[in-house]
Amino acid sequence: MSKLATSGSIIGAGLAVLLSLAPLPADAQASTADCVPLKEQHPNLGTSQSISARREFTTVWGSFDLPGGPCGYDSAESHYNALLEDARSRGGPTEHTLTSLPDWSGHWGTDNSTGEIAIVGLNSSTEGMAARLMPEARAQFEFDARMWQEDHAIDPISFCLPPNFPRWFTEYGFREQFLTPDKALLGSEMVNEFRRIFTDGRPHPSEEWLTHEWLGYSIGFWDGDVLVIWTKGIKEGILQRNMPRQTNQMEVIERWRKVNPVAAGVEIQPNTLGAAFIPEERIEIEVTMYDPNFLEPWHTVVAYYKEDDRSAEQKEIVWPHQWDCVEGSQWFITDDGVVSQYAPGEKPDITNPDFWFNENYIHQ
Amino acid sequence: MRTIIVALAVVALALVLAPVRAHHSGAMFEDVRTVDLAGTVVRFDYLNPHSWLYVNVANEDGTVTEWGFELDSPTVLRRRGVSPNHWQAGDRVAVRTRPLKDGRPAGFLVGAVSSQGKTFGQTNGLTLGE
Numbered sequence: 454m455s456k457l458a459t460s461g462s463i464i465g466a467g468l469a470v471l472l473s474l475a476p477l478p479a480d481a482q483a484s485t486a487d488c489v490p491l492k493e494q495h496p497n498l499g500t501s502q503s504i505s506a507r508r509e510f511t512t513v514w515g516s517f518d519l520p521g522g523p524c525g526y527d528s529a530e531s532h533y534n535a536l537l538e539d540a541r542s543r544g545g546p547t548e549h550t551l552t553s554l555p556d557w558s559g560h561w562g563t564d565n566s567t568g569e570i571a572i573v574g575l576n577s578s579t580e581g582m583a584a585r586l587m588p589e590a591r592a593q594f595e596f597d598a599r600m601w602q603e604d605h606a607i608d609p610i611s612f613c614l615p616p617n618f619p620r621w622f623t624e625y626g627f628r629e630q631f632l633t634p635d636k637a638l639l640g641s642e643m644v645n646e647f648r649r650i651f652t653d654g655r656p657h658p659s660e661e662w663l664t665h666e667w668l669g670y671s672i673g674f675w676d677g678d679v680l681v682i683w684t685k686g687i688k689e690g691i692l693q694r695n696m697p698r699q700t701n702q703m704e705v706i707e708r709w710r711k712v713n714p715v716a717a718g719v720e721i722q723p724n725t726l727g728a729a730f731i732p733e734e735r736i737e738i739e740v741t742m743y744d745p746n747f748l749e750p751w752h753t754v755v756a757y758y759k760e761d762d763r764s765a766e767q768k769e770i771v772w773p774h775q776w777d778c779v780e781g782s783q784w785f786i787t788d789d790g791v792v793s794q795y796a797p798g799e800k801p802d803i804t805n806p807d808f809w810f811n812e813n814y815i816h817q
Numbered sequence: 818m819r820t821i822i823v824a825l826a827v828v829a830l831a832l833v834l835a836p837v838r839a840h841h842s843g844a845m846f847e848d849v850r851t852v853d854l855a856g857t858v859v860r861f862d863y864l865n866p867h868s869w870l871y872v873n874v875a876n877e878d879g880t881v882t883e884w885g886f887e888l889d890s891p892t893v894l895r896r897r898g899v900s901p902n903h904w905q906a907g908d909r910v911a912v913r914t915r916p917l918k919d920g921r922p923a924g925f926l927v928g929a930v931s932s933q934g935k936t937f938g939q940t941n942g943l944t945l946g947e
Contacts, residue, residue: 604844610866626892642892643866727896774865774891781864783887783923793845796921797859797871797883 488524491749495584513712513719515737515754520706525750529704529743532750533683536706537674540681546674554632555678555711560771561628561736561757564723582697590746594697601695607792608694613778615644615667617690619705619740622755625726627773630736637673637680642773650682657685665689665701673707680709703744711736723758729767734759780804846925847915855946858908858931859883863901865890870904870926872912886914886926888937903935911943 519525526532540546579598583591600606610616616624626642635653640646650671657663657670669687673680682705689701714721715733723730736757743750762771780803783795802808856874868888873881888894891901904910909932914924928939 613866626890725896726893770895772895774863774895776865778866781862781866781868781890783867783869783885791845793919794887794917794923795885796917796923797885799921 490519490523491585495581510754510756511719511721512737512754512756513714513717513721513735514710515708515739515756517752517754519750519752520739520741521750525741525752526743529683529685529706529741532706532741532743533681536676536681536708540674540676543676545676546681547677549632549634549675551634554634554675557630557632557711557736559629559731559734560760560762560773561630562723562725562728562730562760563622563625563628564725564756564758579695585748585751586697587746587748590697597691597698598695606694609690611782611784611792613644613782615646616641617699618648618668618684618687619742620690620693621646621648621668622738622740623693626776627760627771628757629773643776644778645776648684650680652680657683669705678710680707682707682709697746699742699744700746703742705743706741708739709736710738721756721758723756725758725760728770729761729764730758731761845917845919847918850915851913851927852916852924853911853913853943854884855909855911856884858904858906858910860906861901861904863891863894865892868894870910870912870929872910874922882922884912884914885923886912886929887924888926899937903937904929904931905933908932908935909945911945913939913943 521532521535526535537546583594586594597606615621621641624641624643628642629638629640631638631640635651637650637652639648639650646668648668648671650673652673652675654674655672657672663670663686665686665688667688667690669684671682671684673682675681684707685704687699687701687703687705689699691698712735713733714735721732721735723735736759738755738757739752740755741750741752760767760771762768783800784792785795785800787793854872854874856872859871859873862869862871867890870886870888872884872886874884875881888899889897894903911930912926913928914926916922916924926938928941928943929935929937930940930943930945932945
């Protein structure tokens, strides 16, 4: 059954995202305890979980309904345990073998028609995002938005730092999945990042051992052909450029499933940046984000299209490229604190072996 | 070919010309103003996160300045038909760039034509000269 997300009234909001921050209605301060869904409180602010900032977004399987009822589960742990109990009630979780695991092979791309906006329930209006934040986080967001607007903000990726999770979903580049019974490797070309999802039943690291990492720590289980993931231990950061911050207490629940849009009779038109894609294959991921900054959990659906590399011509094109960020980046920070770019000859030739062995230098 | 042509474009055009999915702020480059230059390719670095085309440009006083021009990542360039050999050392090129605001010889590549017949981006009015 197709689920259609309507575009609402914020088409084009992406460009206008920072241009104004209108005062919020008083009831924007309502807490989740009131259990009045934000999309009902602010029907015109783009707070629906399924609003597209650019166009309608159709899914085959993934639901834009917030899991756990009108205001969602109270925590990622509750959400995960509910999914686990549900699987157990049907004899799960599924214990896959190498041959029974679903086939997620190939090269995939994030459907950039949702891309950056997918991370906020397809909602990139500044007012809509602000309405979904706790007051303190909202004030921080308004400050950060002004910094972006005035060119005083730096994207951490400009420092060759990795996209943190869940921003990982929203960047471009080839995606690759490698599934084994006890672990799933979920890769993104950008910064050569692979998430490791342990499906061997182990819990997250205890508080003694848990740190905060760019991609966090992920555990999960299989429910038939659905991979359920719970991630915690994520660094604090930003959801995307021009988007709110996330705390290091963010936890995320995902449900991954491969679907066949053609068999389901759903027309998919992914924004592939010009790449050929296979219409019969698509991965849809329900993503639910829990963070103390959020008034209620944020929930959305991310979709991957599959690159069509069956032709010799496309086999030339479909090659994930090493993300040699330090080598490829030419940015530096001036004495005035401005991010700028090196001109030719200004950056040391750090990739030249002769630079590594030079008697005129003292390397310690 | 040694003439620097300064062109003012409209703001809307500048938005169109912004990097497709640049991974960093473009604030160090001119937002609107473009400059047309011509010269000889030194090398083309096909690198993530951004590729760079280096070109020797002759100045009015007879000296030569090496310029660097930033492009998108290989991930994006592959899909636009730009291979690692799109430009090779020795190719003559005319380029249009949004230069660094501070005047150093680098900028974002808006368009280019080459003596090998390779084009990129916005090429209207770009000629290799004599």
